[in-house]
Amino acid sequence: MFKDSSVTCKNCSCRWPNFDNLTDTQLDLLNGSRFQAKFKPGEIIFKQGSPTSNAIFLTSGFAKLYMEGYDGKNIILAIAKPGRLISGPGTYVDNRHHYSLASLVETTACFVDTSVIKKLVMENNLFAEGYLKDISRKSLDTFHKLLSFSQKKMHGRLAEGLIHLSDDIFESQRFHCYLTRQELGEMTGMTKESVVRLLKEFHDENIIKIEDHIIEIIDKPKLQKIMISG
Amino acid sequence: MFKDSSVTCKNCSCRWPNFDNLTDTQLDLLNGSRFQAKFKPGEIIFKQGSPTSNAIFLTSGFAKLYMEGYDGKNIILAIAKPGRLISGPGTYVDNRHHYSLASLVETTACFVDTSVIKKLVMENNLFAEGYLKDISRKSLDTFHKLLSFSQKKMHGRLAEGLIHLSDDIFESQRFHCYLTRQELGEMTGMTKESVVRLLKEFHDENIIKIEDHIIEIIDKPKLQKIMISG
DNA sequence: AATTAATATTGATTTATATCAACACCCAAA
DNA sequence: TTTGGGTGTTGATATAAATCAATATTAATT
Structure with a gap:
């Protein structure tokens, strides 16, 4: 320390x-x-x-x-x-x-x-209220994740995960993704093999670009469409 | 009102x-x-x-x-x-x-x-803290549900759902289940058809007894085993 | 540099589960 | 009394996704 x-x-x-x-x-x-x-x-x-x-x-x-x-x-x-x-x-x-x-x-x-x-x-009390707000927001995120896990298919969940990483976590269209394929799978509820296949699919359809661990979102509207419908 | x-x-x-x-x-x-x-x-x-x-x-x-x-x-x-x-x-x-x-x-x-x-x-402040405790507990429940949805198979989820209804909601081994098959499915993440099939399966294996909407848990240890392993 | 260990990738196969379709049942409304 | 919508049930079929297996690649360690 x-x-x-x-x-x-x-x-x-x-x-x-x-x-x-x-x-x-x-x-x-x-x-x-x-x-x-x-x-x-x-x-x-x-x-x-x-x-x-x-x-x-x-x-x-x-x-x-x-x-x-x-x-x-x-x-x-x-x-x-x-x-x-x-x-x-x-x-x-x-x-x-x-x-x-x-x-x-x-x-x-x-x-x-x-x-x-x-x-x-x-x-x-203001601090207590702030704590309530914080935990409430996280609660909503979990609800959302639950809905996503139970109703969306792999494509939708992965698209959602990538957009989340880009918008909320790394805050860039192009980011070094510190997660392994295994971990991306643990985040989106699928196996590492499926992650590999889907990333390749997205890549082949020019939705994202992947060089090793750098992910770039090329066609965000398309990705959002997949996120919503899938 | x-x-x-x-x-x-x-x-x-x-x-x-x-x-x-x-x-x-x-x-x-x-x-x-x-x-x-x-x-x-x-x-x-x-x-x-x-x-x-x-x-x-x-x-x-x-x-x-x-x-x-x-x-x-x-x-x-x-x-x-x-x-x-x-x-x-x-x-x-x-x-x-x-x-x-x-x-x-x-x-x-x-x-x-x-x-x-x-x-x-x-x-x-005590009330605020109590509110935090309440929302925290619910948060844990949601985490648990998320884990269950993403890792357990139908058998495990249904067993878990039935035990939850029995222990926490209706507080009896034998209860009138107000949920339709459709709703049981929405609770455990499966279709109504699967619910019907699994309930029948549990019934045939003498784990539960079903008369219309009355559900009785006969063999709770077995159900718990399915809940954990499935 | 050599060896091991993790990670990534690809293809073939299996499995869980949804979907589809048909029918029975019951209760409420016309 | 008939009609019809929701519910329950069963079987056949389709499909998404996991699993298995083999190999390639990269990173870590001696």
Whole structure:
């Protein structure tokens, strides 16, 4: 663990937006109780089943948030990036993580003791409301994913996944996709073989362009059409 | 709309547990701003896309909470019964319902203006925390459902659905299942035809007993085994 | 540089599950 | 009493997607 003293929770450019609701004193409390850590690509930041001792916020990098399923098969629930609270609903249920978090690239993260977050919830209503908003939004995302998984076919789910990565995660038409084919499959509910085949299909139809791990969306309208109809 | 003046939020036996955190004054406020309504079986209580003007609590009956999907296909997210907050995450995101609610049987419900709930969140931290706990638990349920949908096969999902209905919803080994085969399919992610076939299969293997809409779980261990492995 | 281990790719085959079609049943309405 | 829409049931068929298997490629390690 290390701590860069020049950056604090007060001036952090990638802090969780809900921290805007805190007073200076509260931000100081937060800053005083946080620890930073650095992770190499592929390292596990926390593990499903372990205690939710800390709330986690990435300060750089990307990580996958995944559930470990029934016979070694995982499902990726979301890709985490800086500015997002990662602590999981277990915090307010059974103090256990219900999914694991692993870095996709070199990643730095702040750890804040859960009790500090809970204390802030109890003494700052705006912060509590912000927390509710945050968890509500994530809830909607999960509902959407559930609908997508249960009603769309592979084409639609992959198209949706690619657009999500482009719009929300990497924020570019052309991005280095840190996910393996296996992981893309875990994100969109299909096998790695199917991912390969479909990516090739999209490529052949000039919808996307793939060079190794760089994905470029060429024909977004077409991809959106597939996302909606498929 | 009618109002039974003998029952108030103070003495209501099926109120949302989080109301325990309110003061008497707050309970009075709540009680003063609520309206009750009665629904016949199959009636829509609120519709996906409509404004989340009210938080809803059933006081009797059962209702299905479902998303309307892509080509007329629905997915049932949960079965609601008295004691549960039904308002949906949209309340704290975009003020729109992201799923619909329809009664399965004759059902009565209390409507509380969303602004009242939000006011209580802002002035009572314990209540806010209770709300966080509630939404967190529901979040976990959705994660679980997502995992189930993406990794289990039909047998496993149906077994899981039946156990859920028995344990959590109707709280009996033998229950009148108000859901049609179609709805059981929407709940477990399969077609009505598959539901029929599998129910028959479970019946033939003496795992359950079916007489019309009465379902009885005969061999729960076996059903649990199917739920886990399938 | 050599060896191993992960990942990616491709094709052939199998399987789970949806779809389609036909019919029986029951309840509500004309 | 008949009609008709929703529901339930069964069987035959189609199809999406997983699995299996083999090979290619890239990355990691000695």
